[in-house]
Amino acid sequence: xxxxxxxxxxxxxxxxxxxxxxxxxxxxxxxxxxxxxxxxxxxxxxxxxxxxxxxxxxxxxxxxxxxxxxxxxxxxxxxxxxxxxxxxxxxxxxxxxxxxxxxxxxxxxxxxxxxxxxxxxxxxxxxxxxxxxxxxxxxxxxxxxxxxxxxxxxxxxxxxxxxxxxxxxxxxxxxxxxxxxxxxxxxxxxxxxxxxxxxxxxxxxxxxxxxxxxxxxxxxxxxxxxxxxxxxxxxxxxxxxxxxxxxxxxxxxxxxxxxxxxxxxxxxxxxxxxxxxxxxxxxxxxxxxxxxxxxxxxxxxxxxxxxxxxxxxxxxxxxxxxxxxxxxxxxxxxxxxxxxxxxxxxxxxxxxxxx
Ligand code: PEP
Ligand code: MN
Numbered sequence: 099x100x101x102x103x104x105x106x107x108x109x110x111x112x113x114x115x116x117x118x119x120x121x122x123x124x125x126x127x128x129x130x131x132x133x134x135x136x137x138x139x140x141x142x143x144x145x146x147x148x149x150x151x152x153x154x155x156x157x158x159x160x161x162x163x164x165x166x167x168x169x170x171x172x173x174x175x176x177x178x179x180x181x182x183x184x185x186x187x188x189x190x191x192x193x194x195x196x197x198x199x200x201x202x203x204x205x206x207x208x209x210x211x212x213x214x215x216x217x218x219x220x221x222x223x224x225x226x227x228x229x230x231x232x233x234x235x236x237x238x239x240x241x242x243x244x245x246x247x248x249x250x251x252x253x254x255x256x257x258x259x260x261x262x263x264x265x266x267x268x269x270x271x272x273x274x275x276x277x278x279x280x281x282x283x284x285x286x287x288x289x290x291x292x293x294x295x296x297x298x299x300x301x302x303x304x305x306x307x308x309x310x311x312x313x314x315x316x317x318x319x320x321x322x323x324x325x326x327x328x329x330x331x332x333x334x335x336x337x338x339x340x341x342x343x344x345x346x347x348x349x350x351x352x353x354x355x356x357x358x359x360x361x362x363x364x365x366x367x368x369x370x371x372x373x374x375x376x377x378x379x380x381x382x383x384x385x386x387x388x389x390x391x392x393x394x395x396x397x398x399x400x401x402x403x404x405x406x407x408x409x410x411x412x413x414x415x416x417x418x419x420x421x422x423x424x425x426x427x428x429x430x431x432x433x434x435x436x437x438x439x440x441x442x443x444x445x446x447x448x449x450x451x452x453x
Contacts, residue, residue, distance in 0.1 A: 100177050101137040101154055104161045111159025131179020138177045170319040172326040178364040184304045184332045186280050187261040189224040191334045192366030195439035196431050197395035201227035203410035205247035213402040215254035217417035221424045226260040231267040233285045240408040248278040272297040286311050286338055289321050299328025308336045315358055335359050335367045339374030348376020351384050356391040372399035372413045382423045386430045
């Protein structure tokens with residue numbers, strides 16, 4: 099259930115509705131927009147709803163009470179006055195500009211991650227990516243450097259000032275990743291790992307939630323709701339391609355997921371063209387298409403030496419190819435009214451970012 103307050107209503111009216119919900123034993127999520135405040139009510143059973151809705155509707159300052167029929171209530175576009183903007187350092191996911199996250203699939207060594215970080219920053223990326231805990235399909239493949247990888251990412255952040263995103267593969271990783279990273283990634287294979295979603299929901303660290311390999315948009319948004327209902331609304335949805343019958347690409351980029359997810363939710367939506375295509379030659383085309391379709395940003399794999407990468411070399415761009423793509427993105431971004439926001443200033447070594 100959603101309580102929509104009148105435009106410009108007094109704070110005491112908002113608090114009074116909050117108190118009434120507290121008394122009735124319901125959780126709430128208050129969203130203060132520029133125009134209106136909206137209160138999402140959590141935990142109502144069907145029978146109780148109507149009576150409470152009638153009572154609240156007659157309180158001062160309340161415009162109307164609506165029932166959200168969708169199973170994802172907190173992340174649904176109806177439950178918020180404005181779109182969510184997730185701020186990490188100078189990057190605003192869901193703001194007016196496009197945010198580009200770039201870096202290698204895996205953190206492999208200090209030299210590799212620092213070189214990658216410098217290169218992506220020089221080309222204009224605002225956030226550095228790199229996997230320390232890698233979810234690999236084969237147990238014989240490189241599994242990531244684990245905690246050492248996190249330390250190396252922190253060094254690359256200190257060198258460049260770029261905030262970092264990295265995956266938490268299991269519940270046991272969450273505490274450490276939440277301490278060290280600026281954004282926690284939930285990988286496609288873990289989109290329906292509900293214990294993990296709950297664990298990241300209990301932190302307040304921004305989360306990139308990848309769409310599962312075979313997940314419908316509805317399942318993806320329900321997964322986001324798990325994070326939200328545990329208290330963390332800093333969610334960035336990431337479309338990374340889905341399984342289809344097509345074999346010429348690693349996955350099929352579901353470009354429709356961008357406008358559909360943006361219609362259904364208030365969350366920022368970014369696209370990962372690297373895992374979608376699985377081939378570096380088509381990463382630029384997919385990236386430009388994603389921005390033209392309304393994506394709020396991109397997550398792109400870039401490796402200083404893709405031919406020597408320990409994972410996903412075939413889909414990783416070289417720093418030069420990435421720099422060329424960034425200039426193309428600038429033009430497409432401008433054409434669709436989404437400027438490419440510049441990287442954080444270089445004079446912030448070791449800055450720690452507050453979400
Ligand atoms: C990754 O980002 O390196 C990754 C493993 O992505 P996904 O979970 O989308 O496969
Ligand atoms: Mn990868």
